[in-house]
Amino acid sequence: MSKLFHEYKNPSLAVDLVIFGYHDKTLSVLLLNRKEEPFKDCWTLPGGFLQMEETFLDTCSRILKTKTGMDDVFLEQLYSFDEPGRDPRGRVIAVGYYALINPARFNIIAGSMANDVKWFDVRKLPKLGFDHEHIFRLSLQRLKSKILYDPVGFELLDELFTITELHELYECILQTTIDRRNFRRKILDAEYVINTGTKREGLQNRHPELYKFNKKLKKNSFQINVNAT
Amino acid sequence: MSKLFHEYKNPSLAVDLVIFGYHDKTLSVLLLNRKEEPFKDCWTLPGGFLQMEETFLDTCSRILKTKTGMDDVFLEQLYSFDEPGRDPRGRVIAVGYYALINPARFNIIAGSMANDVKWFDVRKLPKLGFDHEHIFRLSLQRLKSKILYDPVGFELLDELFTITELHELYECILQTTIDRRNFRRKILDAEYVINTGTKREGLQNRHPELYKFNKKLKKNSFQINVNAT
DNA sequence: TTTCGTTTGCGTCAATTTAACGTGAAGTAA
DNA sequence: TTACTTCACGTTAAATTGACGCAAACGAAA
Numbered sequence: 001m002s003k004l005f006h007e008y009k010n011p012s013l014a015v016d017l018v019i020f021g022y023h024d025k026t027l028s029v030l031l032l033n034r035k036e037e038p039f040k041d042c043w044t045l046p047g048g049f050l051q052m053e054e055t056f057l058d059t060c061s062r063i064l065k066t067k068t069g070m071d072d073v074f075l076e077q078l079y080s081f082d083e084p085g086r087d088p089r090g091r092v093i094a095v096g097y098y099a100l101i102n103p104a105r106f107n108i109i110a111g112s113m114a115n116d117v118k119w120f121d122v123r124k125l126p127k128l129g130f131d132h133e134h135i136f137r138l139s140l141q142r143l144k145s146k147i148l149y150d151p152v153g154f155e156l157l158d159e160l161f162t163i164t165e166l167h168e169l170y171e172c173i174l175q176t177t178i179d180r181r182n183f184r185r186k187i188l189d190a191e192y193v194i195n196t197g198t199k200r201e202g203l204q205n206r207h208p209e210l211y212k213f214n215k216k217l218k219k220n221s222f223q224i225n226v227n228a229t
Numbered sequence: 230m231s232k233l234f235h236e237y238k239n240p241s242l243a244v245d246l247v248i249f250g251y252h253d254k255t256l257s258v259l260l261l262n263r264k265e266e267p268f269k270d271c272w273t274l275p276g277g278f279l280q281m282e283e284t285f286l287d288t289c290s291r292i293l294k295t296k297t298g299m300d301d302v303f304l305e306q307l308y309s310f311d312e313p314g315r316d317p318r319g320r321v322i323a324v325g326y327y328a329l330i331n332p333a334r335f336n337i338i339a340g341s342m343a344n345d346v347k348w349f350d351v352r353k354l355p356k357l358g359f360d361h362e363h364i365f366r367l368s369l370q371r372l373k374s375k376i377l378y379d380p381v382g383f384e385l386l387d388e389l390f391t392i393t394e395l396h397e398l399y400e401c402i403l404q405t406t407i408d409r410r411n412f413r414r415k416i417l418d419a420e421y422v423i424n425t426g427t428k429r430e431g432l433q434n435r436h437p438e439l440y441k442f443n444k445k446l447k448k449n450s451f452q453i454n455v456n457a458t
Numbered sequence: 459t460t461t462c463g464t465t466t467g468c469g470t471c472a473a474t475t476t477a478a479c480g481t482g483a484a485g486t487a488a
Numbered sequence: 489t490t491a492c493t494t495c496a497c498g499t500t501a502a503a504t505t506g507a508c509g510c511a512a513a514c515g516a517a518a
Binding site for chain 4: 179181182186203206207225
Binding site for chain 1: 463464465466467468469
């Protein structure tokens with residue numbers, strides 16, 4: 001006779017979040033300085049254990065709300081991590097999600113569990129606790145390949161943006177140069193964006209036109225090409 | 230004071246496998262007829278619970294070995310599934326993996342847990358238990374997009390194969406027609422395959438050259454284009 | 459008012475890639 | 489030999505890409 005269903009011992013299940021934000025032409029990730037062991041006083045990705053009644057997305061929302069003060073953001077599952085030694089407290093499986101945030105929308109606050117919560121330039125990360133360096137690297141890779149064919153860039157920008165701002169975002173994320181005029185042509189031909197007819201005022205030079213994201217656009221209707229990945 | 234680490238109740242963790250095989254110009258998936266409740270006498274994906282000391286891949290191997298008699302196959306993580314109602318026994322999180330198999334390599338055997346194990350044409354699946362229809366559909370989608378830029382097709386073929394066989398595989402998986410001559414050129418230009426100098430003998434017509442996979446080939450060195458996805 | 463430096467928006471064009479199709483050689487069977 | 493099929497390699501027009509040119513639109517300086 002086999003054991004009854006819940007007699008088996010199960011690993012703990014955690015959700016870890018890679019929260020990307022874009023500000024001042026810099027791609028950043030939100031890290032949290034831990035107040036408790038393990039990895040006390042170390043920087044880590046925000047995370048938390050899955051409660052019995054929660055879905056992954058419920059847990060994501062709870063972490064976002066209590067640890068950083070944010071809600072209602074773009075979230076996508078990244079990968080699940082199972083290396084036996086990844087958490088010194090015991091066997092913990094982590095489901096990684098990544099979020100795309102416009103930092104202007106939120107006033108980040110450190111929850112009571114953390115010493116501090118801060119944005120870090122993705123090119124200048126501190127040493128991270130657990131296997132979070134690994135999770136982070138995978139998420140950045142995913143983001144880089146995703147923006148080439150899926151219009152998610154706008155999640156990181158204001159509601160209205162100029163083509164130049166979108167172009168700068170792509171160059172920043174992909175860490176490469178893309179010809180400005182060819183980029184414009186591709187984005188417009190694909191109908192990635194809709195011209196609002198308004199212009200951004202108060203700039204030094206020619207006032208660029210403001211666009212908004214074309215919500216009817218489907219995946220794979222454009223393809224940005226870059227030299228290397 | 231917070232609870233001690235392992236006092237929290239955790240959901241069970243299962244691994245479910247979508248095992249793809251290609252035979253007689255047909256893409257098939259391996260299903261298992263359950264001997265026990267829930268979904269007794271229903272067809273489902275092979276799966277099993279994660280043991281405390283196992284990694285996901287350990288669990289995959291164990292399921293493959295005990296439920297189907299296979300080992301040493303291509304495996305890749307698909308996605309993790311958390312819908313609260315997906316398993317009638319309680320809260321079970323499933324990590325989906327998919328496998329690519331050359332059915333000629335194995336003699337499939339039903340383990341003691343199953344009434345039967347059988348290959349099903351992916352276009353003619355029976356009704357599946359749990360949320361396995363959902364898992365299967367996602368995996369097929371993944372396979373379809375993956376073979377466009379990643380040379381995994383050879384995992385489903387014999388060690389030596391002809392360009393025509395590879396071409397038929399692509400048409401079968403993508404369920405579309407691809408121009409034979411353009412396909413050949415692209416595959417050869419990308420150095421997807423290496424000509425072995427030998428030919429397949431005993432055929433009705435002209436004997437085609439046999440190729441093997443170029444193991445030095447990296448991802449993204451080719452890109453197959455098709456009409457729709 | 460005019461000039462200057464910069465950004466923006468649109469265009470051009472050669473090089474490359476793609477899609478669609480032709481054709482002759484290699485094989486078996488009649 | 490002829491007939492029929494698959495295989496291997498070409499050809500060509502169309503589409504896309506990559507690398508630029510340039511003039512209009514702006515604020516600032518002259």
